[in-house]
Amino acid sequence: MTEPVRRRGRPPRAQQDAGPGMRERILDVAREEFAERGYDKASVRGIAKAAGVDPALVHHYFGTKEQVFAASIEMVLAPALEAPAALVDGPLDGAGERMTRFFFGVWDAPATRAPLLAIVRSALNNEVAAGVFRGLVASQLLARIAQRLDLPEGEAELRASLAAAQLVGTAMLRYVIKVEPLASADLEWVIARIAPVVQVHLTGP
Amino acid sequence: MTEPVRRRGRPPRAQQDAGPGMRERILDVAREEFAERGYDKASVRGIAKAAGVDPALVHHYFGTKEQVFAASIEMVLAPALEAPAALVDGPLDGAGERMTRFFFGVWDAPATRAPLLAIVRSALNNEVAAGVFRGLVASQLLARIAQRLDLPEGEAELRASLAAAQLVGTAMLRYVIKVEPLASADLEWVIARIAPVVQVHLTGP
Numbered sequence: 510m511t512e513p514v515r516r517r518g519r520p521p522r523a524q525q526d527a528g529p530g531m532r533e534r535i536l537d538v539a540r541e542e543f544a545e546r547g548y549d550k551a552s553v554r555g556i557a558k559a560a561g562v563d564p565a566l567v568h569h570y571f572g573t574k575e576q577v578f579a580a581s582i583e584m585v586l587a588p589a590l591e592a593p594a595a596l597v598d599g600p601l602d603g604a605g606e607r608m609t610r611f612f613f614g615v616w617d618a619p620a621t622r623a624p625l626l627a628i629v630r631s632a633l634n635n636e637v638a639a640g641v642f643r644g645l646v647a648s649q650l651l652a653r654i655a656q657r658l659d660l661p662e663g664e665a666e667l668r669a670s671l672a673a674a675q676l677v678g679t680a681m682l683r684y685v686i687k688v689e690p691l692a693s694a695d696l697e698w699v700i701a702r703i704a705p706v707v708q709v710h711l712t713g714p
Numbered sequence: 715m716t717e718p719v720r721r722r723g724r725p726p727r728a729q730q731d732a733g734p735g736m737r738e739r740i741l742d743v744a745r746e747e748f749a750e751r752g753y754d755k756a757s758v759r760g761i762a763k764a765a766g767v768d769p770a771l772v773h774h775y776f777g778t779k780e781q782v783f784a785a786s787i788e789m790v791l792a793p794a795l796e797a798p799a800a801l802v803d804g805p806l807d808g809a810g811e812r813m814t815r816f817f818f819g820v821w822d823a824p825a826t827r828a829p830l831l832a833i834v835r836s837a838l839n840n841e842v843a844a845g846v847f848r849g850l851v852a853s854q855l856l857a858r859i860a861q862r863l864d865l866p867e868g869e870a871e872l873r874a875s876l877a878a879a880q881l882v883g884t885a886m887l888r889y890v891i892k893v894e895p896l897a898s899a900d901l902e903w904v905i906a907r908i909a910p911v912v913q914v915h916l917t918g919p
Contacts, residue, residue, distance in 0.1 A: 674884040686837055690872055691875040706876075
């Protein structure tokens with residue numbers, strides 16, 4: 510038994526030795542595949558091919574296509590998923606501005622905007638992708654923010670989502686649809702108008 | 715010369731006699747084709763086939779695929795494009811609530827939500843479609859609202875677009891991504907929280 514049997518879920522030995530960076534490398538490639546082809550047309554086989562590995566290795570690390578997608582979203586959203594505590598920690602009356610600055614910091618940088626946009630597009634075009642996105646955004650991002658608000662449970666989550674809606678809608682019009690004059694407007698002007706609204710959603714009457 | 719020469723831009727005689735409802739019928743079919751296939755995959759040939767007419771007739775009425783798309787968006791948005799004057803006419807201090815009610819009236823009804831959603835998806839996925847959408851939204855909807863605001867020209871349009879961003883973002887999270895508890899929240903509760911924000915964007919300090 511020197512030759513391992515190759516089967517789904519167990520990568521060939523040569524690839525098992527590929528080192529600790531392999532998981533991240535596959536996710537990078539997966540993110541690009543989902544961005545280029547969309548969720549429907551991307552495949553585990555195509556991701557494996559682009560990464561130069563056996564599809565079994567992708568299955569081994571992540572499971573199904575849905576799970577590869579979830580992992581690649583988690584990687585892109587990682588900074589945001591770690592941020593809520595820091596954003597809402599500290600004085601609550603500055604939380605609106607901190608959330609707004611953090612959000613536009615991510616969207617205004619082309620390097621982080623492209624993968625985010627790919628996720629949003631996938632989530633708008635495919636029910637499975639929407640479900641994955643919804644789970645992460647609702648249960649991780651919004652729920653963590655809501656926990657810090659001094660409000661009844663249901664209301665806190667609703668208000669956090671209306672604050673998110675102002676941010677998401679502004680990003681759609683400014684960065685995706687590129688409606689003028691908003692697309693070229695000074696970012697500080699936009700933040701100055703949006704932050705108080707986010708604050709009202711979070712802590713207003 | 716009893717047989718007309720069939721060429722691009724001139725429909726065959728039998729179809730020219732199809733009556734005044736033909737233009738609307740083609741647009742209905744086009745809307746469904748764009749919704750089902752997306753902008754990239756929809757074609758004038760496919761639209762003509764689904765409508766049971768010659769592609770030349772579609773070209774005759776509308777021109778290129780981009781122009782068919784623009785016409786089908788205009789048909790879907792017609793109520794909204796006619797509404798701004800009525801929405802912003804009357805006392806400005808009720809404009810936030812009138813806009814919010816009108817917007818959610820359209821999105822909350824499944825019959826009008828489906829075609830709107832198809833347009834939004836196309837605009838998020840294709841640059842040409844985004845351009846058509848941007849032109850209609852920016853030059854017709856937002857500019858007409860901005861005209862009624864008692865503000866410097868550039869600022870009025872920016873504020874109208876931030877008000878639109880709150881509405882659009884809420885629709886994305888509630889009706890498209892379906893984030894809970896927002897997706898199941900009572901519509902009147904949502905309107906009561908959103909309308910004052912829209913009002914602040916339009917007429918606040």
